[in-house]
Amino acid sequence: MVLKAFFPTCCASADSGLLVGRWVPEQRSAVILAVVHFPFIPIQVKELLAQVQKTSQVQVAVLGTWCHRQQEPEESLGHFLEGLGAIFSHDPWLQLCRERGTRFWSCKATYRQVSDTPATEDQVMLIFYDQRKLLLSWLHPPAVLPGCQGGETTPSTGGLADIFDTVARSEVLFRNDQFVEVPVRLSHWQSEGVEASILVELAKRASGPVCWLLTSLLSLLSAASACRLWKLWPLSFIRSKLSTCEQLQHRLKHLSLIFSTEKAQSPMQLMRKANMLVSVLLDVVLGLLLLSWLHSNNRIGQLANALVPVADHVAEELQHLLQWLMGAPAGLKMNRALDQVLGRFFLYHIHLWISYIHLMSPFIEHILWHVGLSACLGLTVALSILSDIIALLTFHIYCFYVYGARLYCLKIYGLSSLWRLFRGKKWNVLRQRVDSCSYDLDQLFIGTLLFTILVFLLPTTALYYLVFTLLRLLVITVQGLIRLLVDLINSLPLYSLGLRLCRPYRLAAGVKFRVLEQEAGRPLRLLMQINPLPYGHVVRTYRLPSCGCHPKHSWGSLCRKLFFGELIYPWRQREDKQD
Numbered sequence: 047m048v049l050k051a052f053f054p055t056c057c058a059s060a061d062s063g064l065l066v067g068r069w070v071p072e073q074r075s076a077v078i079l080a081v082v083h084f085p086f087i088p089i090q091v092k093e094l095l096a097q098v099q100k101t102s103q104v105q106v107a108v109l110g111t112w113c114h115r116q117q118e119p120e121e122s123l124g125h126f127l128e129g130l131g132a133i134f135s136h137d138p139w140l141q142l143c144r145e146r147g148t149r150f151w152s153c154k155a156t157y158r159q160v161s162d163t164p165a166t167e168d169q170v171m172l173i174f175y176d177q178r179k180l181l182l183s184w185l186h187p188p189a190v191l192p193g194c195q196g197g198e199t200t201p202s203t204g205g206l207a208d209i210f211d212t213v214a215r216s217e218v219l220f221r222n223d224q225f226v227e228v229p230v231r232l233s234h235w236q237s238e239g240v241e242a243s244i245l246v247e248l249a250k251r252a253s254g255p256v257c258w259l260l261t262s263l264l265s266l267l268s269a270a271s272a273c274r275l276w277k278l279w280p281l282s283f284i285r286s287k288l289s290t291c292e293q294l295q296h297r298l299k300h301l302s303l304i305f306s307t308e309k310a311q312s313p314m315q316l317m318r319k320a321n322m323l324v325s326v327l328l329d330v331v332l333g334l335l336l337l338s339w340l341h342s343n344n345r346i347g348q349l350a351n352a353l354v355p356v357a358d359h360v361a362e363e364l365q366h367l368l369q370w371l372m373g374a375p376a377g378l379k380m381n382r383a384l385d386q387v388l389g390r391f392f393l394y395h396i397h398l399w400i401s402y403i404h405l406m407s408p409f410i411e412h413i414l415w416h417v418g419l420s421a422c423l424g425l426t427v428a429l430s431i432l433s434d435i436i437a438l439l440t441f442h443i444y445c446f447y448v449y450g451a452r453l454y455c456l457k458i459y460g461l462s463s464l465w466r467l468f469r470g471k472k473w474n475v476l477r478q479r480v481d482s483c484s485y486d487l488d489q490l491f492i493g494t495l496l497f498t499i500l501v502f503l504l505p506t507t508a509l510y511y512l513v514f515t516l517l518r519l520l521v522i523t524v525q526g527l528i529r530l531l532v533d534l535i536n537s538l539p540l541y542s543l544g545l546r547l548c549r550p551y552r553l554a555a556g557v558k559f560r561v562l563e564q565e566a567g568r569p570l571r572l573l574m575q576i577n578p579l580p581y582g583h584v585v586r587t588y589r590l591p592s593c594g595c596h597p598k599h600s601w602g603s604l605c606r607k608l609f610f611g612e613l614i615y616p617w618r619q620r621e622d623k624q625d
Contacts, residue, residue, distance in 0.1 A: 049155045049168040050075040051140060052209060054177035058144070060233035065110045065140055066095065066219075070214045073205045076109050076140060077212045079177075079219055080234040083534055088133050090229045090547045102215045110140025110155075117419070138168060153569040174562070175209075175574040177235040179216060179551040182315040185210045186555055186587065206557060260305040267298060289430040293532065296592075297424065300326055317542055317588055324541040325590065329424035332535075336425055340418040350411035357403045359437065361396050363441075368392050371510065381506045388510055392446055399442040426532045433528045440521045447518035448613065454511035455501050455611030464497040499603070515608065522614070539588035543581065550578035 051065075052075060060081045067078040082091055091108065098106045138155040145152060153170035185206055220236045285291045300322045311314035340346050372389035374380065416436070421428040437444075466472060467490070472483040485493070545552050557579045563571040579587070607614055 047074065048171055050171045050173055051142070051153065051155075052077045052173050053142070053553055054080075055174045056177055056237070057233050058174070060112070060114065062113045063111075063233070063318060064091070064108050064134065065112050065142065066105055066106060066232070067109050068104055068216075069109060069136070070208050071211070073208060075205070075209070076138075077209055078109065079106065079213070079216050080232045081112050082108075083231045083233060086230055087373045088519050091134075093126050096232050098216065098219050101218045104212060104215045104263070106216065106219070107136055107216070108134035110138075110142065113143040115140075127599055140170070147297070151563075151569060151571060159223065159402065162241060165185060170569050171557070172569050172571045173574050174572070174575075176551075177213065179312045180213045181220070181235070181468075182211060182549075183551050183554040186553070186579060186583075210554070254307070261302070261307060264298065264302045264305065268302065287432045289529070289532075290427065290442040292579050293426050293430040294423075296536065297326065297329075297427070317539075318590070320541040321539040321588055323589055324544075325535065325538070326424070328540060329426050330422070330533055332425035333421040333423060333428055336428055337421040339420060340421070346414050346418055347411055353410055353414075354403060354407045358400065361400050361403075364396055365393060367513065371513065376507065378505065378510070381503055384503055384506045388408045388506070391449075392510075394446060395442055426535050429532050430530050433525050433532075436521065436528075443514065443517050443521060446514040450507070450511040450514045451611045451613055453507050457504050457507055458611055461497065461500050461504070464493050464500070467493040468497075494605060511611065518614075533592040537592040539585060539590060542584050546578060546581060546584050551576040553579040553584060555579040555583070 049238060050073065057078070057080070063084060064082040064086075065076075065078050066080045066082055067076055069076055078507050095106050098104070137157050139157070141152075141154040141156070143152045151172060155168040155170050155171050156169075164537045188238065194243065219232070221235050304319055304323050304326065368389050371380075400408055404625070417428070417431050420431060463473070466480065467485060470482060471480050473479075474481045542553065554576045557574050557575055559574055561570075562573050563569075604611075
């Protein structure tokens with residue numbers, strides 16, 4: 047039978063000694079974690095292994111012996127190492143040896159002799175792995191694993207998970223201080239020890255009180271935002287319509303999770319915290335850059351001075367558009383009476399809007415200054431405020447759209463109802479279906495008159511509805527682009543993408559093997575390398591929940607609403623995105 051021995055590359059040049067690791071019987075694999083060097087006392091080695099087992103819950107044991115003959119010229123050393131099997135008994139007992147002056151290795155796996163049965167020996171497959179990369183990486187579950195690429199050998203996920211889990215949970219074995227004498231000398235990826243840093247230790251000790259203080263402040267803010275006063279009708283309505291309130295509440299949840307004193311229970315939670323922290327930091331940095339740009343060269347004053355002329359220009363263009371509609375637009379014959387009524391009605395609204403803008407003009411610079419100051423809370427907050435300002439500045443366009451949509455919808459449903467009257471049908475409200483119905487002569491006469499009136503008035507109403515719907519869609523498109531940028535900053539897993547770019551082995555999708563030696567009479571030697579998770583899978587796996595609302599209707603449903611005159615605002619519904 048074939049036995050797989052996973053050997054760390056950092057121990058290939060280590061002195062002779064004992065192989066310490068874990069035996070995985072389901073996979074018939076031996077995961078070697080370290081090499082114990084001479085001189086040592088057996089009882090101290092057993093105490094060390096018992097301490098590691100208690101801390102890491104990994105069944106660590108002495109699996110065999112390691113002989114490096116390039117550094118140990120004595121021929122009797124091999125016989126001495128073979129005799130250690132009587133002290134540290136384990137089945138199978140591995141004997142790895144690197145021959146002197148050559149690149150060849152010899153590997154044996156023997157079992158203890160039982161009564162008259164001779165000792166058996168297995169064929170060993172030696173697999174080298176980078177212990178540091180395997181310790182720092184996280185093997186993703188099958189739900190997020192991409193398909194195997196051509197030419198790569200990927201073993202079962204369960205076997206890989208055992209190997210990764212063994213190395214990750216045995217981290218306590220690698221924690222050695224460089225300046226502390228230990229009774230047992232080991233060789234592993236951190237054999238030189240961990241050199242302590244005063245700054246790191248101070249940061250660790252200060253992080254606890256700082257996180258506790260920030261968590262308390264954020265709890266007070268959360269309690270204030272959940273006060274019943276905000277649930278009263280005017281405040282609750284305004285809060286539900288403003289993007290700024292949604293973004294502030296979303297960032298408050300992020301900060302509460304980041305500065306929580308609870309320890310992350312899984313790599314996924316730890317990665318989520320890191321992604322949130324990087325997202326908040328990037329948001330604040332971009333906001334500070336925007337703040338510095340706005341307050342340099344008096345750009346806020348320039349924007350305030352340009353805002354009123356732009357609003358006047360937009361109102362003037364709307365007046366020209368209404369005057370064009372009140373005439374003969376594109377040569378169409380409109381109902382003059384209805385056309386004049388609608389045109390003067392909308393012109394009066396534009397007049398009110400211009401008066402409102404000029405009334406607010408002395409305060410515009412102060413408003414923009416405070417809006418620019420809010421950028422220190424993050425670029426997403428500033429963009430949310432910009433979206434709300436656009437909604438307020440285009441409120442007259444929204445009113446025009448609502449008026450036109452209501453008139454158009456009323457006529458469409460009126461025509462459909464009268465069309466059923468001609469066919470001897472009616473809509474049954476209780477059963478929600480169309481039933482047959484008999485009408486007398488007076489009802490048919492009145493229905494014919496109303497149908498004729500609505501048909502001849504429909505083109506005028508439809509033209510106004512079409513124009514103001516296009517203007518409303520333009521405003522919604524601009525707000526949608528701003529909302530998309532905010533959601534991108536909120537949900538993009540920047541830390542995971544940076545980790546994938548700089549340390550691709552940290553996000554493992556699987557492994558591949560490269561053949562190092564394959565000769566007759568020699569053990570097969572392979573090098574195990576980590577396959578990183580593709581960028582697309584990184585984004586889908588670690589994407590953060592966004593505060594934005596998801597589209598409620600499909601494009602077909604949206605077109606149906608536009609055709610029948612149903613309001614498309616708000617055309618997004620609020621949903622809590624699950625991880």
